[in-house]
Amino acid sequence: MKVNIKYKLFLQGVLSLLTVVFIFGCSTSENQDVVSNFYNLTMADEFNTDGPPDASIWNYNIGTGTNGWGNNELQYYTNRTENVTVQNGILIITAKKEDYNGSAYTSARLTSKNLFEQKYGRFEARIRLPFGQGLWPACGEIDIMEYRGENPTIVLGSVHGPGYSGANAVSKSYELKNDRFDTEFHVFGIEWGPDFINYYVDDVLYNQITPDDVEGQWVFDHPFYIIMNLAVGGNFVAAPNNETVFPQTMLVDYVRVYNTISTN
Amino acid sequence: MKNITYIYNMMPVLFGVLFSLATSCEREPSDDTRFATFSANPEVFIDNFSAGLDYGPFDGAYADAFSIDSENKYSGTTSMRFDVPAFGEGYVGAFFFVDAPRDLSGFDALTFYAKSSQSADINEIGFGVNNYNDSKYQVSAKDLKITTQWKKYIIPIPDPSKLFAETGLLWLAEGAENETDESGYTFWFDDIKYEKLGTIAQPQPAIMAGENVNVSTFNGTTINVSDLTQTFNLGSGDNMTTYIAPSYFDFMSSNPEIASIDEFGNISVRKAGLSKITAILAGVEAKGSLVLESSGDFTAAPNPTNDAANVISIFSDAYTNAPVDYYNGYWAPFQTTQGQNDVTINGNNIISYTDLNFVGIQFSEPTINASAMTNLRLDVYTSETLDTSDYLKIQIVDLNSETTGEYTVPVSDLASNTWTSLDIPLANFAGLSSTSSLYQIIFVTDATITSMLVDNIYLYQ
Structure with missing residues (x-):
């Protein structure tokens, strides 16, 4: 198994399709059946310094990858200020409609590969998602959250592994009642231990995936890094249409990662 | 029952004059002031008329269109039933209102369930039509598709903060627009109410x-x-x-x-x-x-001097005009012409055509019998520089004889930046075999002249 593709946590905002975010370790409310205690902060980016994101935490994927990052996505990823910047305490990832190096859209994809990786713990981010058909985030192996801009009230929590990737991923959706993901910030997270991944939105635990839930091998036992991106079009969303408004932004208030002293 | 005049497919709203009263001094409300608040009852029709609700059919609507149905309903005991008559028999058109205003500012949408005996489009449906503030906050969804199964529909409130005192809770209009349009069918509404859905977002207003x-x-x-x-x-x-x-x-x-x-x-x-x-x-x-x-001050077209007894007027403030369907048919797909009879200068109504290539004026209900008339007269004004290759063709269409007469106005008869009065004998319209059922007047420039004001179009003898 090609390990290095498999171990990614995705925070992705896909405009029409998926936005991902990570985990939210909802601080184990009293009536939740959560056994983990991930209180030890190991990484936090609060995005408090205007300008480019913190280079000690974030790299960029640039360009169109192979076959649109494997999903026939339509955007060209850049690290230009127009596509990724920090302002007023918020990371802003912007998908724009513009002709750029042969692509019709630009956006950005941040990754913490080789800079921050961790096995197990609580991964969470507070995000306001974009809206509109044709926007989504790329898939990670543990999708803290996937979101399609055409379904503004629904997110998905999924895992992808050998024998259960792509459309066969193990996932479950969560629908907000009387609210939507593109108007206010919401916290998305996972709590990940040796034999479980719990998915949260705000203070709601909506999905738990264990080794018994997957058909193939349980591969979530290595350090994972974080990806945050906003994709346009691709296999998992319809293409943007004439009602899709550009530019679209994914706003990230913070990314925080915790572990427990006793883990590892 | 109150009536409002409903002009089908047009905004039934006539805006009244607003009076503002200025007091001689301004005072802050005292701490004891209690502002009037209105009922925030969200219900319009659940299983019966909600408190204070009344029914107001529009003028010309099919009188028996509306009833309360206890057999077909989405939930509870009854629904609202509307029977759409056959083409030519009128239409379903009514507003449902309360006398005591409701405070709808805490909601973001009107919602209801609907189904129909056949799939159909409801021409217009919404809220804000009333006699209380001249439908100041009217909202219309157009061509709402309904099906033979109960389904929930949402009509968002453009800005809820405006609706703190609204009496027009629901209005609708649906009818056969022509012989092939759906008619002779029934549709039902149920559980009509205002809701705070929380999912109405990303406003994109437009003018x-x-x-x-x-x-x-x-x-x-x-x-x-x-x-x-x-x-x-x-x-x-x-x-x-x-x-x-x-x-x-x-x-x-x-x-x-x-x-x-x-x-x-x-x-x-x-x-x-x-x-x-x-x-x-x-x-x-x-x-x-x-x-x-x-471009500055406007010189009106000269006042017509023909005796009204000898005139059939199509467009003039000087005469009573015959019924006209439209002054611009916006004929698809080749017409570019914009503008119609929507310009008033110093109280004088004129027609302003822009992006002109061709444009038609139609009068079909009824057609005009101009058998006794001898001439077509009209005033035109263009601010463009005229070239010798420019032209204005005028066509007259007669319905029963199915003939069209055409007359090309010599460019030498036109002038820039001044009104030109054209007086053309009907006999000069080559090809027109009868004038007993005139139906359309068409202007054609093929974009050689692209903007033109027109006034005082009439036939006379």
Whole structure:
């Protein structure tokens, strides 16, 4: 198994399709059946310094990858200020409609590969998602959250592994009642231990995936890094249409990662 | 029962005059002041009329269209039933209102369940039609598709903060627009109420249909901002556009000395120059704008002098006009011409055509019997420089004889920057075999002349 593709946590905002975010370790409310205690902060980016994101935490994927990052996505990823910047305490990832190096859209994809990786713990981010058909985030192996801009009230929590990737991923959706993901910030997270991944939105635990839930091998036992991106079009969303408004932004208030002293 | 005049497929709203009373001094409300509050009852019709609700059919609507049905319902015991008559038998058209205003500002949508005996489009449905404030906050969803199964429908409120005192809770109009349109069928509504869904978001208001429109004009012109819409993204991810009254917007003029605009979208052009009209709805800038370029004072067309007894008028302030279907049919797909009888300069109504290639005026109900008439007369004005290759062709269409007569006005008979009175014997319209059922007058320039004002179109003997 090609390990290095498999171990990614995705925070992705896909405009029409998926936005991902990570985990939210909802601080184990009293009536939740959560056994983990991930209180030890190991990484936090609060995005408090205007300008480019913190280079000690974030790299960029640039360009169109192979076959649109494997999903026939339509955007060209850049690290230009127009596509990724920090302002007023918020990371802003912007998908724009513009002709750029042969692509019709630009956006950005941040990754913490080789800079921050961790096995197990609580991964969470507070995000306001974009809206509109044709926007989504790329898939990670543990999708803290996937979101399609055409379904503004629904997110998905999924895992992808050998024998259960792509459309066969193990996932479950969560629908907000009387609210939507593109108007206010919401916290998305996972709590990940040796034999479980719990998915949260705000203070709601909506999905738990264990080794018994997957058909193939349980591969979530290595350090994972974080990806945050906003994709346009691709296999998992319809293409943007004439009602899709550009530019679209994914706003990230913070990314925080915790572990427990006793883990590892 | 109160009646309001409903002009089918047109906004049934006549805006009244607003009076503002200025007091001689301003005072802050005292701490003891209690502002009047209105009922926030969200219900319109659940299983019966909600408290205070009344039914007001529009003039000309099919009188027996509405009933309460206990057999077909989405839930509970009854539903609202509407029977759409056959083409020519009238239409379903009514508003449901309360006398005591409701405070709807805490909601973001009108919702209801609907189904029909066959799939159909409801021409218009919404809220805000009333006798209370002249339908100041009217909202219309157009061509709402309904099916033979109960389904929930959502009509978003463009700006809930405006609806703190609303009496028009529901209105609708549906009828067969022609012989092939759906008719003779039934549809039902149930569980009609206002809701705070929380999923109505991403407003995209627009004026002038979202376009940036330029209009050449004169001092004294009055013109309206038009094609006002609000679009929301619903929780389903679908966009929903409604056609809304001007009072939802705050309008701005970039140069009010040149063109001022009131809260109803009425623009008055005052002096020469450029002014751009834009709008904001609930803090969101509307897409689209209207740029007015006034070239200065306007000279009206000469007053016609023919005796009214010998005239059949198509368009003139000097005579009573015959019934006219339209002054611009916006014929698809090749016509580019914009503009119609929507310009008033110093109280004088004129037609202003822009982007002219061809345009038709139609009068079919009834057609005009001009057998006794001998001439067509009209006044035209263009501010363009005229080339010898420019032309204006005028065509007259007779319905029963199925003939069209055409006359080409020599460019030497036209002039720039002044009114030209054209007086053309009907006998000069080659090809017209009868004038007993005149149906259309068509102007053709093929874009050799692209803007033209027209006034005082009439036939006389």
